[in-house]
Amino acid sequence: MKQEFDPKAFEKKWQDYWQENGTYSTNFESSKPKKYILDMFPYPSGAGLHVGHPRGYIGTDVYSRFQRMKGFEVLHPMGFDAFGLPAEEYALKMKTTPQLSVSQNIQRYKQQLEIMGVDYDWSNMVSTTDEQFYKWTQWIFLECYKKGLAYESNEPINWCPSCKTGLANEDLNSDGTCERCGTLVEKKPLRQWVLKITDYADKLLTGLDTLPLWPDFVKESQRNWIGKSEGSEFVFKLVDANGNGLEESLTVFTTRADTLFGVTYVVVAPEHALVTNSAIVNKHEVLGYQESAFKKNEIERSNQTLEKTGVKVDGVFAVHPATGEHIPVYVADYVIGSYGTGAVMGVPAHDERDFAFAKKYNIPVKKVVFIENGDRRENEEFRNGGCGVIFDPATQKYAVAKWNDDGRVLLFAGGVDDGEDVHDGVLREVKEESGLYDIKHFEWVDTAYAHYFNKAKNVNRVARAECYLAILNSADAQEVHREPHENFELVWMSAQEILNHWIEKNDSGLHHYIHFFKQAVARAIELGHDAVSSSKVFAANAFCDDGIVELESGVNGITSEEARIKITEQFGKKVVNYKIRDWTFSRQRYWGEPIPLVFDANHKAYPLHMSELPVTLPNVEFYEPTGTGESPLANISEWMNVEGYVAEDGSVKTIKEGESAPTGVAVQKFTRESNTMPGWAGSSWYYIRYIDMNNDNEFISKEREQKWLPVDMYVGGVEHATRHLIYARFWHKVLFDLGFVHTEEPFTVLKNQGLIMASDGRKMSKRWANVVNPDDVIAMFGADAFRMFELFIAPFDQTTPWQDDGVVGTRRFLERVHKLMIADHKEGEESAEVLKALHKSIKKLTDGIENFAFNTCVSDLMITLKVLEKQEDGVTVEAKKIFAQLLAPMAPHATEEWWRMLGEETSIHNSAWPQYDEKYLVDDEMTIAVQINGKVRATVVIAADADEAAVRELVYAQEAVQKYTTGVEIKKEMYIPGKIYTIVI
């Protein structure tokens, strides 16, 4: 053993030793309990790994080493996801074939992982591009096909003109550009295979509730992506300009059935079938609009700030399902053709988008949902009433009642007598209370329901209050006779002053006044009377909250929730909608798994027989995408065209050279499906294959599946929160329903490693020239120091910047450990101090590694090392061994070296994880902080079993305590055992 700590001298040696001796190989038939620990396998790009990538691999490496030492049979495999666009693009750029470049990239990745000393068993590695692997990817596709989950479609799909392939929704950025190249995708009708993931939408959603050990944000992202929305559908019959019924009708989807009576128009997406209806009078205009809408790209269409556009459909009217009213029909591209029914009911009063549209096209706004203020109470007495917002155009001020007792400012308001018309009643009250009789315009603005307690009468009340806008002709006031309890006077204020006053009061009882007032002012501005109020604060808008719905105008209403149920039952039906779309599974590219189907002369599709798998990719020189909607494979006639026959099970068997069909079976010509699968296919099930890599007969044997699934710990990047993790869960659930796997979910625990940013705060990227290469760090500091720093840098799941000069800290630590290890052993009994430090450390590390709290584990070992280092007569060999074992998962090379040096003959990584003994953990004395008025003024050290009286005596013996307590009255004191003695003076 050298005196110097020299990682270069032993790292490679042990890496070779571990591989040669199968130190980490998995015994699948072991009787030990299993732990399946999995990394999201990398996509081997040409750039290699930077220091951010291995963070997750190091985390699972530590975790799997720990579990192995704890006695589990561990499966911690690694592989490569290498089909798909990026690999093909890279090969094209390098003027080579993807077969070659992928195998080179895999070699490079493998090397980089190897020098980190990660505990993969490389003899158990998968690549999605291996024929023996994708044979089973094709098999799973066929199972989906046979179950009716794969269908051929010619619907317009996302087409990337640059990548020359169709893409799934999941392959797009949120702005509608291609995730690969940033090009705007087009909608293009294309023959394609689609997987019915929507059949599993509900299972994918409810399954999330069975995954308590997944990060919440991942589950939330998936819920968003699936986008379940429960609502109602209503059918609007259509009539022509003469009121004659048309054959077609219009079905709309809404989550706000309670607003049905507020519908003043209906609107369809440009894609909607109605657009081509023969009854339309302004066909030219409507089709022109459709064309211009199709030309808009996703960015333009999805830009909410963009003004809404649309065209009225002349000659066709919709019949309101409840009122029978004939209402106008529009085409507008703010309606999404692919969601719901592609048609919506327009409720300007209660939907912001409809409001904006209605304002632009002068469509009436009809309010049917009214704000509800305060909590519902028992035995409420119903009252009708209202209030007035009084505006004097001459002074541009509003009249309000200022109460003399508390200075509050309120609207002029009053109750309406039984039998009296509300409009007239409120007008009368407003005049009488304000004394302002010369009103030229009096208009209803809104209604509210307010719950309150009337102190004077001692009753709970709910008031239906109508708010009116009153525009004065003149502000001459008549003298008002007020009752003693009407202790207020009229004051004039600007709209902003009144609003500020109410906002300051922060009185929930005023909420509906603020709601009323804003609308009244907005209306005054709209009518051209108020020219000074800020239009931003007083902008007219839609009321989109739930409230009270009046099914008949002016009649006491029901809640939105009740109304949705009632209206849906009466006029429509309940419907559930999902945002998630079926999975576009065809790629018009070379580098992917061929879809194992063939077509006969009539383009009837047949699955290939199991014996035909794998359908291998032909090796070719040219594989550029064609852009025609077929993959380059379509041009390889010797591959495309096969002779075969339909077997008994309906699948097709091809006839190879020297073979012939069974007698009596008709031989036909077939053409292969030329599309290939998307890059996500192989990664949707690879975790299953690791368990039974070399099984030629099944994708996994029943026994191994039963024993090894599900994955116990799955670790990877946050970027896979939706796509990969939805696809994999989807296939797993399909395999579950087919009886091939026994669990409904594939991954029990999911953890995401945080990103490591460059030290400049940006993402590490060639583009910014800020990439730190792990090979360089390892060359300088050694693999163990690198690994430890990756663990130490921050909590595992937290994004954090890389620090170039940080690795030196863990390197120094290892050098100090080395010094300790090579020092002479202490003979005889270990000191109590060392035992206590070690056992505390065992406890801390055991909990810490289990919880992925690696950063605090590293720091804990540093603290423990300090205790060991300061022992003047050294530490025993047993203590050194325990310390090495604790460190072994994080620093596998150095600890292996020390372990052997200390006389062990088998690998430290197969040794048993140390157990702590509670008896070493108890302290014999405790430190109590003394707080005086909440501030720590002293600490006392006393025997751990001291009682309160003893503590108190010691506390008051402290000079620092006496300084504060002498001659002062002690108001309160208490002792929180083992922690705090607190005194209040």
Add this chain to the structure above:
RNA sequence: GCCGGGAUGGUGGAAUCGGUAGACACGAGGGACUUAAAAUCCCUUUCUAGCAAUAGAGUGCGGGUUCGAUUCCCGCUCUCGGCACCA
């Protein structure tokens, strides 16, 4: 806009069944060793005042509960992520 995280020294971060804030590490400053430098070792390092003892302030901001709040409650700000004209 809706939903979900986060905010602590010069830096990365530690401590949350409420109980001595700043562990551990980097960096910085000082010292030892050395002809010198590197490496190593020791000391200091939240801010303000003070030679010091010490005092005051302090966990994004404003309130509240409590003997005591980084931790719990209410109201905000900023920031990162997911979804977004999804009716």
